[in-house]
Amino acid sequence: MSGTSNKPLAVFLGSSTALVLASLIGALAGGSISNFVPEIILKSIASLTFFILGIRIFINSFISNEAYNKERNIN
Incomplete structure (x- = not known):
């Protein structure tokens, strides 16, 4: 920017x-x-949120790589 x-x-x-x-x-x-809100609930929500975000990032990296490979015709 x-x-x-x-x-x-x-x-x-x-x-x-x-x-x-x-x-x-x-x-x-x-x-x-x-x-x-009790601490155990906050920690549970935070850990679940980070886990879900991690899985989404992991999956998106494979999707990005597949799209990149298709675009470049890489097997």
């Missing part, structure tokens, strides 16, 4: 601010949720 902008400092400051705010919101939301 900064490569196409005439103001790379503005892009850097904007993206840095967005990262800080997203982290702050996540930390505050996580702290609030942990007051109402």
